[in-house]
Amino acid sequence: MSGNESDTIEARLGEQEYYRPPPAFVGQANVSDPAVYERFEDFPEGFEEYARLLDWDEHWETVFDGSDPPFYEWFGGGRLNASYNCVDRHLDSYGDKTALLWEGEPGGTRRIAYQDLYRMVNEFAAVLRDVGVTKDDIVTLHLPMVPELPVAMLACSRIGAPHSEVFAGFTAPALADRLADADSRYLVTIDGYYRRGEFLDHKRKADAALEDDTVDIDTVLVFTREDELHPDTDLEDGRDVLVADRLADHHGERIDPVSRAANDILFLMYTSGTTGKPKGAQHGTGGYLSYVAGTAKYLFDIHPTDTYWCFADIGWITGHSYIVYGPLAVGATSVMFEGAPDHPHRGRVWEIAERYDVDIFHTSPTAVRMFMKWGEKHLQPYDFDFKHLTTVGEPIQPEVWRWYYEHVGKESAVIIDTWWQTETGGVVISNLPALADMKPGSVGQPMPGISPAILGGDGEEIEPGMGTAGYLVLSRPWPGMLQTLYEDDERYISEYWETFSETDSDDWHDWVYKAGDSAVLAADGYYRVLGRLDDVMNVAGHRLGSMELESAIVEVPQVAESAVAPRDHPEKGQVADAYVVLKEDAESSEEIREAVVNAVSEEIGKFARPENVEFVTVLPYTRSGKIMRRLLTEISNDRELSDTTTLEDPSVPEEIRQQVESH
Numbered sequence: 280m281s282g283n284e285s286d287t288i289e290a291r292l293g294e295q296e297y298y299r300p301p302p303a304f305v306g307q308a309n310v311s312d313p314a315v316y317e318r319f320e321d322f323p324e325g326f327e328e329y330a331r332l333l334d335w336d337e338h339w340e341t342v343f344d345g346s347d348p349p350f351y352e353w354f355g356g357g358r359l360n361a362s363y364n365c366v367d368r369h370l371d372s373y374g375d376k377t378a379l380l381w382e383g384e385p386g387g388t389r390r391i392a393y394q395d396l397y398r399m400v401n402e403f404a405a406v407l408r409d410v411g412v413t414k415d416d417i418v419t420l421h422l423p424m425v426p427e428l429p430v431a432m433l434a435c436s437r438i439g440a441p442h443s444e445v446f447a448g449f450t451a452p453a454l455a456d457r458l459a460d461a462d463s464r465y466l467v468t469i470d471g472y473y474r475r476g477e478f479l480d481h482k483r484k485a486d487a488a489l490e491d492d493t494v495d496i497d498t499v500l501v502f503t504r505e506d507e508l509h510p511d512t513d514l515e516d517g518r519d520v521l522v523a524d525r526l527a528d529h530h531g532e533r534i535d536p537v538s539r540a541a542n543d544i545l546f547l548m549y550t551s552g553t554t555g556k557p558k559g560a561q562h563g564t565g566g567y568l569s570y571v572a573g574t575a576k577y578l579f580d581i582h583p584t585d586t587y588w589c590f591a592d593i594g595w596i597t598g599h600s601y602i603v604y605g606p607l608a609v610g611a612t613s614v615m616f617e618g619a620p621d622h623p624h625r626g627r628v629w630e631i632a633e634r635y636d637v638d639i640f641h642t643s644p645t646a647v648r649m650f651m652k653w654g655e656k657h658l659q660p661y662d663f664d665f666k667h668l669t670t671v672g673e674p675i676q677p678e679v680w681r682w683y684y685e686h687v688g689k690e691s692a693v694i695i696d697t698w699w700q701t702e703t704g705g706v707v708i709s710n711l712p713a714l715a716d717m718k719p720g721s722v723g724q725p726m727p728g729i730s731p732a733i734l735g736g737d738g739e740e741i742e743p744g745m746g747t748a749g750y751l752v753l754s755r756p757w758p759g760m761l762q763t764l765y766e767d768d769e770r771y772i773s774e775y776w777e778t779f780s781e782t783d784s785d786d787w788h789d790w791v792y793k794a795g796d797s798a799v800l801a802a803d804g805y806y807r808v809l810g811r812l813d814d815v816m817n818v819a820g821h822r823l824g825s826m827e828l829e830s831a832i833v834e835v836p837q838v839a840e841s842a843v844a845p846r847d848h849p850e851k852g853q854v855a856d857a858y859v860v861l862k863e864d865a866e867s868s869e870e871i872r873e874a875v876v877n878a879v880s881e882e883i884g885k886f887a888r889p890e891n892v893e894f895v896t897v898l899p900y901t902r903s904g905k906i907m908r909r910l911l912t913e914i915s916n917d918r919e920l921s922d923t924t925t926l927e928d929p930s931v932p933e934e935i936r937q938q939v940e941s942h
């Protein structure tokens with residue numbers, strides 16, 4: 280990172296004023312005593328406070344085992360079941376209370392009480408057993424935002440089978456990669472779902488994925504969105520099983536929750552990294568569940584009486600931790616919805632918030648920018664009343680934060696910005712809402728027990744208030760952290776640990792987790808996260824690796840090579856620009872441009888489509904043969920070019936810029 284870059288970062292953001300948390304919020308907060316920070320400084324015992332929020336079959340013997348860094352174990356010796364903790368244990372007090380409140384797109388609400396959820400989870404667990412799933416089989420789910428998704432997750436965890444949910448927007452090739460990497464033999468999907476008025480044929484993606492030779496699936500369980508099967512859905516005899524048929528055989532059946540060791544896998548969540556192959560972030564049972572239950576209570580401030588709405592998709596980590604496991608572990612009512620926020624009208628979100636009297640609303644800056652663009656007139660007709668608002672996934676610009684505060688929070692809700700990652704399992708940097716003033720654009724202070732730092736490229740710590748951006752690292756383990764990358768310990772070390780750790784040391788203090796983000800630490804101890812330092816992009820809140828897009832693009836026959844760079848976008852945060860070099864006999868054309876965009880839509884999903892395709896004759900290669908995407912990012916964003924001396928040919932970026940400008 281150049282000094283220049285960090286100076287401009289500071290200049291752009293400027294210092295912001297503080298906002299005090301509203302007294303009415305503080306008065307009811309779960310945590311309003313600052314002593315919480317001291318308690319968690321007692322490492323690792325402080326984290327037992329989160330573990331005690333759960334019901335354990337057997338108490339842990341060791342809080343933390345760091346003897347084999349960076350492969351850590353939390354609450355070793357302890358045993359528990361995640362579905363028991365999210366469902367069964369609430370039945371006595373809250374059996375009739377709504378656990379999941381689902382809004383279907385064409386209308387239709389389902390209120391699923393804890394008692395209903397218990398029945399649904401048990402019956403589906405019985406179906407899983409019936410088709411042969413046993414403990415430790417990894418079950419891949421490819422489900423959209425329907426109640427069957429959390430039901431399937433909890434049913435898997437009930438019988439001790441780790442789940443691996445693949446975002447429904449991913450197409451067949453992306454699904455096939457993830458199925459193969461997880462060695463899954465079972466896939467759970469649905470015939471279709473609604474989006475913007477259309478009943479989409481979803482099962483076809485599974486059919487296509489299963490044609491891939493690397494995939495070895497015995498059984499596909501198919502849920503049905505409506506009473507009738509989607510007209511385009513075919514079922515393959517001997518492989519595809521209609522869940523509805525099997526459920527009829529298991530009506531009212533109860534399956535005892537399987538007691539899992541704290542460090543048994545709860546789930547895999549694939550995420551993008553710096554190479555083309557997605558990484559299977561592996562989360563354990565006891566540490567993860569303790570951490571998300573703890574943060575749901577302390578940070579999201581969920582009370583069992585609250586209606587909580589995390590406006591994300593369960594196909595990403597945010598939904599796993601803060602629609603399903605966290606809120607249900609603390610006995611809340613968690614809202615989920617199907618479809619798009621502007622269908623059938625742009626007031627849909629606020630209409631739902633009013634209808635269900637949502638107290639806590641959790642979303643992304645991209646969504647807030649979208650609401651802001653649509654205008655206040657869409658909010659005005661509705662009488663919603665939030666006490667707590669949050670954002671996640673990308674930096675929020677101070678003016679966007681203020682709009683959220685004024686128009687959504689009506690100046691009476693607390694707002695927290697939460698920084699975390701698929702790998703961290705739960706939020707690791709964010710102000711506890713009753714304990715710190717809000718500052719637009721900053722994520723704030725570390726969560727209790729979390730120990731971040733900002734390092735320069737040389738590994739030296741950058742002191743607070745220097746105004747210099749550096750690598751955001753976490754120097755102490757925490758229970759929500761991933762255990763490893765599924766069956767790839769080596770990559771786990773190289774992606775996250777190698778840069779700043781003494782990798783031959785067996786003392787965990789010498790191991791430092793590199794998040795891959797750059798950040799600035801202000802004199803008041805507040806962090807601002809600026810964005811990724813590697814070739815990972817954040818497109819409208821979706822994490823994408825440049826390499827994944829590039830591998831899709833080079834499948835277009837006329838394309839010789841390609842590099843993708845993020846461009847800042849006023850609403851989506853970032854969009855992808857594709858730089859494409861064509862083969863010698865090909866000429867740039869609208870058809871090829873479309874083929875490039877379609878290749879990404881088909882290989883990955885529509886949500887990843889590049890916004891711009893730039894035909895160029897060269898790409899900026901370093902002398903060691905690596906594409907310097909940083910320079911393309913500068914071109915895409917009209918920034919001054921940084922150091923080009925390590926390039927094979929330092930004049931290339933200027934040449935590319937001219938080619939781009941001439942189009």
Ligand code: PRX
Binds near residue numbers: 550597673701794
């Ligand atoms: O770059 C950071 C950004 O999102 C990345 C993690 O993406 P993912 O694993 O998909 O998880 C997203 C939801 C937890 C981070 O490396 N990011 C996340 N939260 C913030 C953020 N950037 C700035 N501010 C945030 N609050």
